[in-house]
Amino acid sequence: MLARYTLGALAHVALILAWYLFVRFGDVPKYVMPSPGATLEALLEPNYDWWSGIAVTGTEIFAGYFLALVVGVALALFFTWSKILEAFFMPLLVSLNMIPKVALGPLIIVWFKYGMLPNSLMAFSIAVFPILLTTARGLSEIEPELLDLVRSLKGSRWQLFTKIQLPGALPYIFSGMKVGAILAVAGAVVGEFLASDKGLGYLMLQVQVTLDTPAMFMAVILITLLGVALYGMVLGLERLVVPKDARVA
Amino acid sequence: MSPEPFIRLCGVRKVYRTAGEEHLAISDATFDVMPGELVSLVGPSGCGKSTLLKVLAGLHPHDGGDLRIGSAANPFDPSRDVGMVFQAPLLLKWRRVLENVLLPAEILGLPLAAARERARELLALVGLSGHEDKYPYELSGGMQQRAAIARALVHDPKLVLMDEPFGALDALTREKMNLELLRIWKEAGKTIVFVTHGISEAVFLGTRVVVLTAGPARMADNFVIELPRPRTLDMKTHEQFGVYSRRIYRLLGME
Numbered sequence: 001m002l003a004r005y006t007l008g009a010l011a012h013v014a015l016i017l018a019w020y021l022f023v024r025f026g027d028v029p030k031y032v033m034p035s036p037g038a039t040l041e042a043l044l045e046p047n048y049d050w051w052s053g054i055a056v057t058g059t060e061i062f063a064g065y066f067l068a069l070v071v072g073v074a075l076a077l078f079f080t081w082s083k084i085l086e087a088f089f090m091p092l093l094v095s096l097n098m099i100p101k102v103a104l105g106p107l108i109i110v111w112f113k114y115g116m117l118p119n120s121l122m123a124f125s126i127a128v129f130p131i132l133l134t135t136a137r138g139l140s141e142i143e144p145e146l147l148d149l150v151r152s153l154k155g156s157r158w159q160l161f162t163k164i165q166l167p168g169a170l171p172y173i174f175s176g177m178k179v180g181a182i183l184a185v186a187g188a189v190v191g192e193f194l195a196s197d198k199g200l201g202y203l204m205l206q207v208q209v210t211l212d213t214p215a216m217f218m219a220v221i222l223i224t225l226l227g228v229a230l231y232g233m234v235l236g237l238e239r240l241v242v243p244k245d246a247r248v249a
Numbered sequence: 250m251s252p253e254p255f256i257r258l259c260g261v262r263k264v265y266r267t268a269g270e271e272h273l274a275i276s277d278a279t280f281d282v283m284p285g286e287l288v289s290l291v292g293p294s295g296c297g298k299s300t301l302l303k304v305l306a307g308l309h310p311h312d313g314g315d316l317r318i319g320s321a322a323n324p325f326d327p328s329r330d331v332g333m334v335f336q337a338p339l340l341l342k343w344r345r346v347l348e349n350v351l352l353p354a355e356i357l358g359l360p361l362a363a364a365r366e367r368a369r370e371l372l373a374l375v376g377l378s379g380h381e382d383k384y385p386y387e388l389s390g391g392m393q394q395r396a397a398i399a400r401a402l403v404h405d406p407k408l409v410l411m412d413e414p415f416g417a418l419d420a421l422t423r424e425k426m427n428l429e430l431l432r433i434w435k436e437a438g439k440t441i442v443f444v445t446h447g448i449s450e451a452v453f454l455g456t457r458v459v460v461l462t463a464g465p466a467r468m469a470d471n472f473v474i475e476l477p478r479p480r481t482l483d484m485k486t487h488e489q490f491g492v493y494s495r496r497i498y499r500l501l502g503m504e
Contacts, residue, residue, distance in 0.1 A: 143337070143339055145335045145337065145339055146339050148303070148306070148308055148333065148335075149333050149335075149339065149352075149353075150356060151308055152306045152307065152308060152331045152333050153328060153329075153331070153353050153356045153357055153404075154327075154328035155356040159355075159356050163341075163352065163355065163356070164341065167341070167343050167344075168341070168343075170343070242343065243342065243343050243384050244384070244386075
């Protein structure tokens with residue numbers, strides 16, 4: 001196990017090293033690709049106000065994601081409560097999921113102006129579907145014989161739900177949450193690209209004009225780290241509530 | 250005075266309707282099960298044996314004939330007095346073994362402290378002492394099925410219905426589980442209806458064998474197995490064991 005973690009860490013270090021060597025010996029201009037050191041130095045530029053960028057983009061991601069989680073799970077619970085509701089809504093959801101959510105960006109801006117709210121809504125709209133669809137799938141995946149077992153004891157619908165359906169769906173919910181976490185980051189950043197006046201995505205557009213590539217690299221890294229933080233939180237929560245064997249990859 | 254039968258089936262029929270067509274799943278099932286018997290229901294796929302088990306469990310209504318479970322002296326409560334074991338152990342992956350065994354007690358709202366105590370005793374009975382706090386994936390297939398048997402007994406039902414419970418196990422584990430089941434049955438003193446397509450398993454376990462045939466589904470035979478108890482594996486080589494087995498093979502058109 002330890003060896004696996006070590007190898008994984010080694011791969012990351014190797015990539016940074018390759019990046020460094022490529023820039024150092026490949027004679028690559030800084031505006032095309034800065035070295036790891038030059039990228040770090042971008043953090044020292046006070047005008048960029050990194051902390052505020054991290055706070056704004058982070059808030060958009062987390063707010064949109066949290067909303068997606070609450071709405072996604074709640075809708076899935078509602079839709080799968082009865083077979084008729086499920087048959088009515090699920091095909092519609094599958095169709096709606098086909099909409100490239102990024103294409104909704106300009107509309108969301110028309111409806112909600114620009115700022116943190118529409119960017120959170122972008123993150124929400126893109127993250128909600130995987131959470132909703134996997135939760136619904138998890139709730140409907142119940143062994144027919146397990147259903148027989150509960151029915152032979154005259155168990156109630158509520159008991160079936162709390163003792164078997166919901167805990168059985170948790171691994172699915174988490175697999176949707178993991179996909180959603182990655183997508184929420186993309187959603188928030190796309191929102192910032194479309195229209196915003198703060199955040200890391202906004203900063204990237206600003207420094208693009210001045211061809212400050214090190215700062216663009218740094219922004220990408222920070223956005224990635226925000227995603228890693230969110231993903232890590234989901235993973236940690238999963239470890240707490242879902243036993244090892246029940247997890248879905 | 251001979252005791253009253255615990256289960257009495259008289260001409261029980263079950264019909265499935267799919268797309269306007271009627272399909273006879275059980276026709277004229279007529280047999281009695283005495284209290285404390287272990288009755289084997291044997292037959293090929295499609296003979297209606299699993300359907301009959303579901304009718305006994307109260308999961309499906311029957312469409313004709315009389316079915317009575319329990320008697321005035323030995324009343325039967327359909328919601329509390331049925332324990333079920335299936336081919337798959339169907340343990341809940343997120344619950345530890347003890348918590349899995351407790352599931353029926355939770356659903357029935359039984360006092361949990363007492364149920365917990367009983368669950369521990371039952372796990373000891375099925376040979377799983379020391380495994381109470383493990384997760385199902387830490388157990389072998391045979392051990393998971395033992396836990397499933399403990400779960401079927403935790404609410405102290407009068408009737409235990411088993412649907413090919415050892416069908417997914419390898420041959421050696423299956424033989425071992427047969428012996429274990431006989432021991433558990435003796436100690437727990439339950440009435441058991443055991444569905445199988447294994448002819449030798451049916452004869453080895455049963456106090457009585459009910460033979461069902463497919464196409465059309467009907468009850469072909471019902472006879473008492475008069476082999477001594479406790480049963481031992483070497484009885485499978487006894488002449489009488491072969492006589493019973495051949496009787497079933499013949500009914501199933503395999504001889």
